[in-house]
Amino acid sequence: MMIPRSIKSTRGLKCFNTQAIKYLSLNSTTTSYPKSHKVEKYITPSFINNEFFKSKSTTWYDIHDPATNEVISEVPQSTAEELDEAIESAHKAFDEWKNVSIIRRQGIAFKFVELLKANWDRLAAMIVLEQGKTFPDAKGDVLRGLQVAEASCNITNDMMGSVLEVATDMETKMIREPLGVVASICPFNFPAMVPLWSIPLILVTGNTAVIKPSERVPGAAMIICELLKEAGVPAGVLNIVHGKHDTVNKLIEDPRIKALTFVGGDKAGKYIYEKGTALGKRVQSNMGAKNHLIVLPDADKKQFINAVNGAAFGAAGQRCMAISVLVTVGKTKEWVKEIVEDAKKLRVGSGFDESSDLGPLVNPSSLAKAEEIIEDSIKQGAEVLLDGRNPSLEAPYDKGNFLFPTVINGVKPGMRCYDEEIFAPVLSIVNVDTFDEAISLVNSNRYGNGVALFTTSGNQSQKFVKNIACGQVGVNVPIPVPLPMFSFTGNKGSFLGDLNFYGKAGITFLTQPKTITTLWRTDEFEYVTPSTSMPVQH
Numbered sequence: 001m002m003i004p005r006s007i008k009s010t011r012g013l014k015c016f017n018t019q020a021i022k023y024l025s026l027n028s029t030t031t032s033y034p035k036s037h038k039v040e041k042y043i044t045p046s047f048i049n050n051e052f053f054k055s056k057s058t059t060w061y062d063i064h065d066p067a068t069n070e071v072i073s074e075v076p077q078s079t080a081e082e083l084d085e086a087i088e089s090a091h092k093a094f095d096e097w098k099n100v101s102i103i104r105r106q107g108i109a110f111k112f113v114e115l116l117k118a119n120w121d122r123l124a125a126m127i128v129l130e131q132g133k134t135f136p137d138a139k140g141d142v143l144r145g146l147q148v149a150e151a152s153c154n155i156t157n158d159m160m161g162s163v164l165e166v167a168t169d170m171e172t173k174m175i176r177e178p179l180g181v182v183a184s185i186c187p188f189n190f191p192a193m194v195p196l197w198s199i200p201l202i203l204v205t206g207n208t209a210v211i212k213p214s215e216r217v218p219g220a221a222m223i224i225c226e227l228l229k230e231a232g233v234p235a236g237v238l239n240i241v242h243g244k245h246d247t248v249n250k251l252i253e254d255p256r257i258k259a260l261t262f263v264g265g266d267k268a269g270k271y272i273y274e275k276g277t278a279l280g281k282r283v284q285s286n287m288g289a290k291n292h293l294i295v296l297p298d299a300d301k302k303q304f305i306n307a308v309n310g311a312a313f314g315a316a317g318q319r320c321m322a323i324s325v326l327v328t329v330g331k332t333k334e335w336v337k338e339i340v341e342d343a344k345k346l347r348v349g350s351g352f353d354e355s356s357d358l359g360p361l362v363n364p365s366s367l368a369k370a371e372e373i374i375e376d377s378i379k380q381g382a383e384v385l386l387d388g389r390n391p392s393l394e395a396p397y398d399k400g401n402f403l404f405p406t407v408i409n410g411v412k413p414g415m416r417c418y419d420e421e422i423f424a425p426v427l428s429i430v431n432v433d434t435f436d437e438a439i440s441l442v443n444s445n446r447y448g449n450g451v452a453l454f455t456t457s458g459n460q461s462q463k464f465v466k467n468i469a470c471g472q473v474g475v476n477v478p479i480p481v482p483l484p485m486f487s488f489t490g491n492k493g494s495f496l497g498d499l500n501f502y503g504k505a506g507i508t509f510l511t512q513p514k515t516i517t518t519l520w521r522t523d524e525f526e527y528v529t530p531s532t533s534m535p536v537q538h
């Protein structure tokens, strides 16, 4: 496909500007995409009714490369008119799209999967540039979304209803129908995976979509959108708007939007859930986390140390399933020294540099918050065994938001580094004497996204699985995120809603059941007095 270098609106809508603009996110190709931090500044387009265009907004936010803090792009606060256009476009497209055969929708999903694979590196490069991840980690970000897109190709089975002859010649069948327009509000830390958690399933189930990517990292979502258009998604079915609170408020309040799917922090998640459900909408809200890893003295030490460092420091700790708390039981507190030695070997730097193990934090305020919490942990009596603050890096990375792996020991509930989600490469270590104490510590935490146990004992593992109050549990697996044949099942303070993301729960969230009962008699109808009472035969 020819990638448009400048795009002219053909819709003639008032809000569209027809001037030629450079869109780097779309100008890149499967073979030609950024491979370094030196890029020409680009503008992030919006997408309504199958057209990319430059917003007419007068409010634009800078997008910084987190490795250098250079401004690389601008993203608009979509205007009120554009937001309305996007919702109306999705609303109008719904009637036709819901009646498009499921085989055709499935065909588009297959084509989309092919395109995602072909554009894998291109998407990863955009993530490195805007979000800061290392290139291999960014490829993993795309893969986890790609797997949801692949699972969406099974929609012909997943949408299957049920039918039963409930009385002679009388059948009841249950089918699942789409809801209408679904809005998806995404966070910064998985620029491809999180939009892909929702978009493929919204579309194959026959819903239409209005997506709001994170204003910090919209580039990957724009490429995904281009690929869906190329895969054959008709005009209006998918729309992308941008911005902050004003955009989110419009998506919550507009009656044409029937469901909201949100991933992000606690404050926004609670707000969207409470306001959305009060307006009668379906809402699923994945929020913050504090994931513990418990290590027992019988664990395989090498396997454990390798796993804990990868899970705590990968993606610079900016994963909702990152291990941020290590709970050492009994003598395993003596292993902390080796964790620190191993963590020191991790290389921090540009995501484009093949030797980097982790990149920068997303912005200066995330870095400042992490540094402040580390400082507070010292004041509150913990011991910083490895201090990643003030790293020395050469220009231009000396201006980036880098924090090297940090290990804090002697942590207790009540300290900021334990109570707050830091979202940085900071591992807090709590020492306890017994396994029971460890389980009760985890169960008292307000979050319930993920937890892991390292042990070689089947009995202890069984006890853990049965008693731990977290939604995603790993045994010798540090980041137990289920593949999309299951669902993402965070609980307690990490999730609000009844139906989780993707898998069977995801399809149920995006559809509503309808039952149809029919009577087609096979015998001749003989007149009897109409019955006015409820049936008594069973």
Ligand code: NAD
Binding pocket: 185, 186, 187, 188, 189, 190, 212, 213, 214, 215, 243, 244, 245, 248, 249, 263, 264, 265, 266, 267, 268, 269, 271, 286, 287, 288, 289, 319, 320, 421, 423, 449, 488, 490, 494
């Ligand atoms: P965030 O809450 O700041 O932003 C998420 C989205 O909500 C963005 O699109 C943003 O524009 C919007 N938003 C932010 N504040 C808002 C407000 N007050 N009102 C309305 N909308 C608002 O989150 P983030 O910093 O982009 O992402 C990091 C957070 O996401 C972490 O807390 C992390 O744990 C969480 N997260 C959770 C999961 C999960 O599955 N549980 C997955 C990824 C990220």
